[in-house]
Amino acid sequence: MEVRRDKRPATGNEIKFSLPGHIKHSLKNGAEIYLVKKTDLPIARINFIINSGSKFDPKSKYGLSNLTAMCIDEGAGELDALQLSDEFDYLGAHFSVHSDSDITILSLQTLSENFNTALNLLSSVILSPHFKENDFLREKRKVQTRIEQLKDEPDYIANSAFEFFLFGKQNPYAFPVIGINDALNGIEISDVKEFYKSFFNPQNTSIVAVGNFEDEKLISRIESTFQDWIKGNNFSMEFPTGRKKDPKICVIHKQDAVQTEIRIGHLSEIRNDKDYFQKQLLNLILGGQFSSRLNLNLREKHGYTYGISSRFNYLKNDAYFSVSTSVNTENTLGATDEILNELTKVREGITEEELAFAKSSISRRFPLNFETYSQTASNFSSKIIHNLADDYFETFLSKILNVEIEDVNTVAAKSIVPDSALIVLCGDEKKILEQINSLSFSEVAVVNYDQIYSG
Amino acid sequence: MLLLDIKCEKYSLPNGLEVILHKNNSFPLVAVNLWYKVGSAQEEKGKTGLAHLFEHMMFQGSEHVPKEMHFKLIQEAGGTLNGSTSFDRTNYFEKLPSNELELALWLESDRMGFLLNSLDQDKLDNQKNVVYNERLERYDNQPYGLAWEILISNLYPEGHPYSWSTIGYLNDIKNYNLEDVKNFFRKYYSPNNASLVVAGDFDLNTAKNLIAKYFESIQSNSKVKHISTAEGKLKSSKKITHHDNVQLERLYLAWHTVRAFQEDDSSLDILSDILAGSKNSRLYKKLVFELEIAQDIYAMQFSGRYAGHFMIVATAKPGKSLEQINNAIEAEIESIINNGITKRELQKSKNGIKSSFIYSLQNLDTLADHLNLYNFYFGKPNSFMFDLERYNSINENDVEHAAAKYLKANCVELSIVPKGKNGS
Numbered sequence: 001m002e003v004r005r006d007k008r009p010a011t012g013n014e015i016k017f018s019l020p021g022h023i024k025h026s027l028k029n030g031a032e033i034y035l036v037k038k039t040d041l042p043i044a045r046i047n048f049i050i051n052s053g054s055k056f057d058p059k060s061k062y063g064l065s066n067l068t069a070m071c072i073d074e075g076a077g078e079l080d081a082l083q084l085s086d087e088f089d090y091l092g093a094h095f096s097v098h099s100d101s102d103i104t105i106l107s108l109q110t111l112s113e114n115f116n117t118a119l120n121l122l123s124s125v126i127l128s129p130h131f132k133e134n135d136f137l138r139e140k141r142k143v144q145t146r147i148e149q150l151k152d153e154p155d156y157i158a159n160s161a162f163e164f165f166l167f168g169k170q171n172p173y174a175f176p177v178i179g180i181n182d183a184l185n186g187i188e189i190s191d192v193k194e195f196y197k198s199f200f201n202p203q204n205t206s207i208v209a210v211g212n213f214e215d216e217k218l219i220s221r222i223e224s225t226f227q228d229w230i231k232g233n234n235f236s237m238e239f240p241t242g243r244k245k246d247p248k249i250c251v252i253h254k255q256d257a258v259q260t261e262i263r264i265g266h267l268s269e270i271r272n273d274k275d276y277f278q279k280q281l282l283n284l285i286l287g288g289q290f291s292s293r294l295n296l297n298l299r300e301k302h303g304y305t306y307g308i309s310s311r312f313n314y315l316k317n318d319a320y321f322s323v324s325t326s327v328n329t330e331n332t333l334g335a336t337d338e339i340l341n342e343l344t345k346v347r348e349g350i351t352e353e354e355l356a357f358a359k360s361s362i363s364r365r366f367p368l369n370f371e372t373y374s375q376t377a378s379n380f381s382s383k384i385i386h387n388l389a390d391d392y393f394e395t396f397l398s399k400i401l402n403v404e405i406e407d408v409n410t411v412a413a414k415s416i417v418p419d420s421a422l423i424v425l426c427g428d429e430k431k432i433l434e435q436i437n438s439l440s441f442s443e444v445a446v447v448n449y450d451q452i453y454s455g
Numbered sequence: 456m457l458l459l460d461i462k463c464e465k466y467s468l469p470n471g472l473e474v475i476l477h478k479n480n481s482f483p484l485v486a487v488n489l490w491y492k493v494g495s496a497q498e499e500k501g502k503t504g505l506a507h508l509f510e511h512m513m514f515q516g517s518e519h520v521p522k523e524m525h526f527k528l529i530q531e532a533g534g535t536l537n538g539s540t541s542f543d544r545t546n547y548f549e550k551l552p553s554n555e556l557e558l559a560l561w562l563e564s565d566r567m568g569f570l571l572n573s574l575d576q577d578k579l580d581n582q583k584n585v586v587y588n589e590r591l592e593r594y595d596n597q598p599y600g601l602a603w604e605i606l607i608s609n610l611y612p613e614g615h616p617y618s619w620s621t622i623g624y625l626n627d628i629k630n631y632n633l634e635d636v637k638n639f640f641r642k643y644y645s646p647n648n649a650s651l652v653v654a655g656d657f658d659l660n661t662a663k664n665l666i667a668k669y670f671e672s673i674q675s676n677s678k679v680k681h682i683s684t685a686e687g688k689l690k691s692s693k694k695i696t697h698h699d700n701v702q703l704e705r706l707y708l709a710w711h712t713v714r715a716f717q718e719d720d721s722s723l724d725i726l727s728d729i730l731a732g733s734k735n736s737r738l739y740k741k742l743v744f745e746l747e748i749a750q751d752i753y754a755m756q757f758s759g760r761y762a763g764h765f766m767i768v769a770t771a772k773p774g775k776s777l778e779q780i781n782n783a784i785e786a787e788i789e790s791i792i793n794n795g796i797t798k799r800e801l802q803k804s805k806n807g808i809k810s811s812f813i814y815s816l817q818n819l820d821t822l823a824d825h826l827n828l829y830n831f832y833f834g835k836p837n838s839f840m841f842d843l844e845r846y847n848s849i850n851e852n853d854v855e856h857a858a859a860k861y862l863k864a865n866c867v868e869l870s871i872v873p874k875g876k877n878g879s
């Protein structure tokens with residue numbers, strides 16, 4: 001058989017992909033639900049999305065929303081903490097509660113045959129958690145120990161310090177979801193109960209269910225299970241955006257570190273339809289995948305790192321652009337310089353070839369976002385979290401494909417601002433300072449991580 | 456269970472390459488998954504890390520594919536890709552829209568048949584730096600990051616294929632030259648030492664023709680000789696203390712057990728789940744929940760082609776000693792040996808395992824990799840039901856027996872303690 005190896009083989013016939021069928025429905029108690037049809041396996045998945053992240057933590061009580069999420073499944077309904085977890089496990093169900101800066105998600109994955117039983121357990125967690133004093137104290141001690149443990153992890157230190165200095169302490173996003181120990185000391189069980197009472201209500205909740213459901217049946221099941229759920233408020237928050245900051249380098253010492261964790265970035269525009277797709281394409285080219293400019297330069301050309309990436313981070317009420325990597329200490333300056341060079345260069349524009357690559361990659365990858373039950377659920381969940389248009393998925397491909405190179409270049413020049421970048425370097429302080437003295441930056445601050453949140 | 460009857464067609468090309476096809480047209484994706492039967496176990500002393508470094512070189516382009524294009528072409532087509540190296544094997548995999556099957560086969564065949572001429576010193580030097588940084592990032596600069604390496608080098612005797620870690624030692628990585636890399640390719644990267652899985656949405660005849668087109672003309676080397684299983688039990692228990700930049704002390708316990716899929720392997724998996732797999736498991740409940748002497752705890756049966764071991768790892772709460780933790784673990788193991796486990800505990804583990812088998816079918820990459828795994832061990836890719844039955848057939852006695860047989864023998868006890876503190 002004749003083999004032409006010198007040429008990429010041609011693409012076959014266009015694939016047939018259709019979005020999973022879905023309906024959106026408002027329950028009588030006020031909660032919104034998405035029902036998404038997926039039938040390839042006997043699996044069901046449901047996410048309860050509570051609009052209650054750490055940005056709602058009262059000042060002086062940083063860590064409250066996370067601690068509430070940790071306590072909520074420590075006993076509920078008729079079952080104590082161990083019995084409850086044992087029942088989920090006996091069903092072979094995966095149940096988890098996860099809190100971030102914007103939301104708390106309770107998610108459940110089960111075999112279809114166990115879905116109803118597992119959903120009953122989940123509803124008792126949401127409707128009748130025990131919040132017993134001894135469980136609360138144990139979970140609180142666990143969090144406080146975890147906070148100490150996290151100080152061992154250089155990537156965590158770099159990330160949390162970067163967010164702190166980026167947002168500034170007037171902004172709730174400056175503080176870690178897990179909280180800070182000074183504040184946790186003062187949190188009592190009454191705070192947790194109060195937080196739960198305010199935020200866990202149907203007006204503040206959305207639901208995404210993925211599986212082979214009979215829609216009517218599932219809706220009426222959820223209606224009846226949650227009919228006595230006490231109504232409350234939908235919470236929202238706004239902060240001023242578009243703040244300009246002076247460029248700054250923060251160096252954080254990590255004893256005996258052999259690498260420097262590098263974070264470089266700045267605040268950015270909140271997620272919006274005007275430039276979202278342009279930024280996705282831009283970032284794919286700059287640092288969003290293996291053959292990005294940043295990775296080809298820092299990894300494949302210089303060998304400074306195992307990997308580097310950039311992204312626009314969209315929080316609900318704010319956003320930032322950041323580049324993350326870790327490099328062997330000796331190359332801290334070289335890597336920082338190269339990152340700044342790439343940021344400066346991309347402002348001058350991208351090529352038609354790069355844009356064609358990025359469009360192809362994002363659009364052709366689209367079906368893969370709906371392969372698993374959890375991916376499908378998380379895509380619909382992000383639609384809720386970011387309040388995206390009803391036809392967001394239906395119009396996604398045309399919006400990506402219609403972006404013009406001029407649009408991307410305009411966005412690049414406006415949204416990538418190395419001149420006002422915050423640089424966080426976490427590693428061996430002495431060896432880092434020896435190198436960066438030659439960088440011309442207005443301010444180099446040496447920071448003690450243990451003290452950044454105090455004062 | 457019908458769902459787990461993953462129908463496959465398996466055959467070999469004249470050059471020895473095994474081919475496994477599993478068709479499932481429910482989603483327009485196709486997965487290509489290629490196993491080379493070589494891992495770090497085949498390395499020699501002073502030459503550790505070569506299998507993994509070599510995996511990196513496979514992404515540096517081949518005779519008809521320029522450097523960087525391998526990743527770029529797959530990503531441009533909307534696909535995902537990667538590779539990984541373990542003790543026993545190296546795998547390469549991509550998942551693509553189903554109309555790009557040929558692209559993946561072209562790329563995989565080019566680096567299987569036409570890699571050597573495109574390798575050069577610059578590429579090697581570059582990837583040595585990348586791997587050096589990978590090691591720093593994932594091991595040397597991580598809290599407790601060296602524990603695995605210290606543990607296995609003490610548990611397995613010197614020269615045993617599992618006594619060094621897959622990433623390799625820094626000095627070995629630095630010393631590799633182009634000839635080492637080329638020889639490794641010549642020795643192990645041959646069609647008769649590999650198996651190719653194609654799973655997902657494709658037409659059987661088309662796939663067979665394409666596989667023949669791209670792979671048939673690649674020559675095989677002489678048959679690869681596999682190492683004989685190295686035995687090596689601990690003559691006595693060992694206690695090791697290592698100082699690290701950590702806040703909390705951590706205890707690692709390891710015992711020799713059995714190889715993958717050998718008798719007792721599945722009992723030991725269930726034992727690990729009953730000991731520490733859930734909040735209401737024996738060790739978690741006692742040490743983390745009730746006594747609060749540990750911050751976290753986990754247990755696992757690690758098993759490969761040449762050996763296996765059982766591990767328990769626990770992090771001490773501030774102010775609590777590893778001795779206390781060790782005693783509490785020992786007491787729970789004793790209790791299982793003396794008083795047994797309950798029907799419910801066993802059933803809970805089995806239910807969890809059955810569910811995870813079904814959950815694992817969601818992802819085509821995972822499915823394809825499993826077909827290769829079963830083929831590697833049994834020569835039968837469709838062994839999901841057989842594998843599940845290994846767990847379903849276990850009774851309470853089997854689990855108690857496994858605890859008594861393996862966890863009372865000699866063990867390695869590794870304590871990681873904060874720098875400046877004495878080991879307990």
